[in-house]
Amino acid sequence: MRTVAVLGGGIGGLAASYYLCKSPHVSKVVTLESSSRFGGWMWSTRRSDGAVFEHGPRGIRPAGAVGRNTLNMVDDLGLAGEILPVTYSHVASKNRYLYVNKQLHRMPSGISGLLQTVPPFSRPLLLSVAPEMLVKKGKKEDESIHSFVSRRFGKELADIAVDSLCRGVFAGDCRKLSVRSCFPVLYNAEQHRGSVTLGMLLGTGPNHVIPPGPLSQRSIKESWAQWSLSRGMESLPESITEFLEQSGRVQLHREAAVKHISPSASGWTIHLEDGVMTADHIISALPAKALSSVLPLSCQPLIQQLQDISTVTVAVVNLEYEGSILPVTGFGHLVPSSEDQGLLGVVYDSVPFPEHNRPNGQTTRVTVMMGGAWFQEVFGVPEAVTDERLLARATEAVQCHLGVTTVPSWARVCLHRDCIPQYYQGHFRAVESMRSFIKEHNLPLSLIGSSYDGVSVNDVIFSGRTAVEELLGTGVNAGI
Template identity: 55%
Template sequence: MPPTVAVVGGGISGLAACYYLARGPRPPKVLLLEASARLGGWLQSTRTADGAVFEHGPRGIRPAGVVGTDTLHMVSELGLEGDVLPVPGDHPASRNRFLYTGGALHKLPSSLGGLLRPVPPFSRALLWSGVRDLLAPAGTQPDESVHAFVHRRFGQEVADIAVDSLCRGVFAGDCRVLSIRSCFPALFEAERRRRSVLLGLALGSGKERGAESGLSQRARAERWSQWSLRGGMESLAQALVAFLHPRGVELRCHAPLRRLHRHPDGRWKLTLADGTVMADHVVSALPAAALAEVLPAETEPLAQELRHIPAVSVAVVNLQYEGVVLPVTGFGHLVPSSEDASLLGIVYDSVAFPQHDGTGAASVRLTCCIGDAGRRLVRAELWGPGGGGTGTAAAAGTGGRAGAAGPGACPDPLYRQGAPERINRFLAEQRLPLSLIGASYAGVSVNDCIASAKAAVGQLLGQLR
């Protein structure tokens, strides 16, 4: 009888784990447990009557690197190639990105000429930051904050403005707290390999490209910066569910995990709201803090480590305006913490994916990302005490009209330096049949979540053979 693997959490990480578990020649019995009424997690898309698409979570995926290649291979296997909406390298959404400082938008350099002269908001040419990196000695610390790393290698302005904004846009976090090794491992490893971050990135790591497909080859040839799906990002989750059903994977919603216990025979006993199930191995795609609350008493050192991986919430407010023209054309703009503690940035959705604008009157779609500092203000003034408003009030305040809006919140972990190593060491020493995947541990992007699931399943299947 094949072993049973219970996957807890039905977001993209959990669905990807089931996908990789079910693809093998002799797959285990797989059970997916999701607490809510739907699968897909933050891959959630709202479609209006006229065909407009609004994303509650991620709105595009980057194709670069091994993780990007693997995700595109998955998309091909799921039969979604015809639904892919690419953003090629020569597109304005690929070339034009902005910072909002001093009450104005400033285009970030996208060519060599922009690096050779001072470009606001930077007081000197960014070329000198590159020279600094090439000459600086390699770091010796096992980890450090993102701000400290970038300040040491590229200077204070790059750290205070560019990287501060980037960390807010990607993690909704403080670059002075986030770990460089956890949040930007490619930069950390590049310095370790070549002493210089720029040289390390340029010369590469020698790693294989991942699972190639016609889609990933096309993405490289056309230099895609990102891609989405015609029906929205939720289409990826729906395709995964359709893939898993005929392969015998049991998908259960409304099944919150209450407690994990080790049975005397070494298996896990999972206590649910309506009973218990047994599993030889558990793959947890829960947020770290949520997993900590269901672990057995004998794993308290692990639970303590997990509780110290906090998370922040991001309010994602989708707005649509009719008869409005953007003053600039590009991907969007980020806002450094020195400018606004609440607003993280605004994505110009209609520029990258005009296919999602719908068939109604000409319109512009934007997404405002609001961080933890502004969360209470958003809840009180935009959605009301019950949190169920539409977003029209936010549009009225800017002189536009809201054709549609979709509120949402995406958890982003604030990585504690050294936490992944301590967690992995505890799991190995205790030989726990437990795998941890998802945004709490190895990156917050869709690619990162899928990659963490693939790596964990690969290791698990090797153990089960």
């Protein structure tokens, strides 16, 4: 394999470039990013007084094969000393809230939480969980998350807890999202064990084998629930970029928007604004719709399926307040769609990561998430929404939900257009079909990133690794 072009310089494209760079079988890697910076949605503001604010992902889970894989990469990049871990015993892990009926409710946890009736639920959660083991296995090859949870655990849990969870994770509507694609662990538990509860207890079959490195072993020993980095999450793509630059094997191009790609005798001709280049293989980390707009017309069935993957727009408003203003301590609170469609949730950033507060004087940082699948319905078209309106809506939410009467001392509004792909029912079939088309037509093309196999940072990084392994014919245990 002579030249591999990676389209897109978000965390997926950088991860693919990183794994390609580690292989002796690739002589040249070219990474093309249309914007002026690498890192995509992993974006941090570092203020001169030491405060750090996250505009994208603010914490990564260490669990599972994909979590171990990311920590192994972080270790390799020399970032272990910058890790900010949050353990399962931390108040941010134990206390998560729902805002229902105009008040905050702590989510039940532990044995007592299962046995008692805890508002906003009308009965003990044990009465929803225990009978689940007797529910018959579903016969559909896919169904909505709401339908799956209602069938197995009851409608109340689906309407309140799962609706809120899907808004927090996917900024999406659980009545449309696919359980098979969004929560494969739940789907596989039912398929392999006949019960989600039994699947969680006994496992759901074989998984990727990723040996834990020193940092991953530490996360297990210290019982981490999530982690961040001392200079913010953007440190991760910055460190990968620096690693690639120092390797001497990767050409990194910013402001290099791909206009069109066309088949050539050796692979692809890539048309840029200021010239053309050739590659033997393309790994596309572009959003599905962006890739669809540059493919040749001969890929029409693939183009259509890429265009069919929907995305949602999320407004992220970072707020800083003087003093300690939170009435409760915890990770934050989510809001079910029945309570307020426009407001997805509020994260109490200063609780899990106080290290990101400015060092002098006590402050409280929170982030308000708005819109998602309901953005247009509530706020109108993204192009017409002003920062002032979003800021006013965010500060009003903090005032109403948390009783904060002071005004923020600092604020930043970020409107992330089309930032989270929505895996609707049948998504897995569409992805299978796309990859089948690529294989049948011998296209030297790999699809990675959040449009296909998971939206978390861990999933996106792992998709880059998987694509490189498939391209080079190596296995996950081949020591890449």
